[in-house]
Amino acid sequence: MPATARDPLGTSRVPVAPGLSMFDPMFIGIDEFGEHVMLDVVYRNLLIAGEPGGGKSGLINLAASTAALADNTRMVLLDAKFVELGPYRDIADAFIGNDIEAAISVLKRLLTVATNRYQWILSQRRRKVSRDDNLSVILTIIDELAMFSTVLGTKAQQEEFEGLLRGLVSLGRACGMPVVAATQRTSWDIIPASLRDLFGYRCAFRCTTHGSSDVILGQGWADLGYSATDIDPDNRGAAWLLAEGGIPRRIKAAYLTDEQIYNIADYAAWMRRPSGITVPAPSTTSQWEMAA
């Protein structure tokens, strides 16, 4: 299977709700040939990094909007700035601002859910969940990773946060609990290789040095000519996207204005109302959902 599927429907349409699933490829923009760029986030995780103003929040919001509109999808949002993911706070299972204790607590809960899900997957004699299982996708989105790993709380809390996050990123991908994380700090202390390599998708927005571009994409890509330093500072939303096992690809992320973001979040809240169209059907796996 290709790492990034190009318009799998064979048409030029962008998948939209209702009926959208996080198991469907997620549209994030176009490549340099004008082709749609679609990601299979559920099984891969997504790391987004680059210097301030490059367009990271745009991509984060695309992921959040898709998840908000997707059927049977729950969101856990960590946003120390409040305003990036705030529009979705009413429909998120958890919305954490600048509170590292709450962040640690929610990550612990997520790891418990992941462990329960693996017990269930084992009982089904399989290795990962599929859309037919009717288990909800739980998408965790973190905007400004560095706030939780270097700024808020004590050193011990920051290390605990990092350890738990590493656990979730490595466990989540096979049990329907992917992570999207973003940072403007492109250094090894924020994105150590051992964490970065757990992300199946890495997206580098403009960087100032080859070294920081390599921190995101992986050691050696800049020497091969794939460096986010070559992105024009005025070309906001442009990035290099690396999908596991592939080579980096130039993309231009789609962009949602603040008004569009709030409109989508409002629509998603309406769609998810108890009598709405996205009430999950009873499933054989519902007892496992209770663990969440």
Ligand SMILES: Nc1ncnc2c1ncn2[C@@H]1O[C@H](COP(=O)(O)OP(=O)(O)OP(=O)(O)O)[C@@H](O)[C@H]1O
């Ligand atoms: N895909 C895009 N297409 C066109 N313009 C964009 C795109 N992405 C971002 N921009 C423009 O660039 C500005 C900064 O983008 P954004 O806030 O996403 O950057 P950022 O990398 O998240 O910055 P910060 O790290 O400071 O949060 C936006 O306000 C918008 O005007």
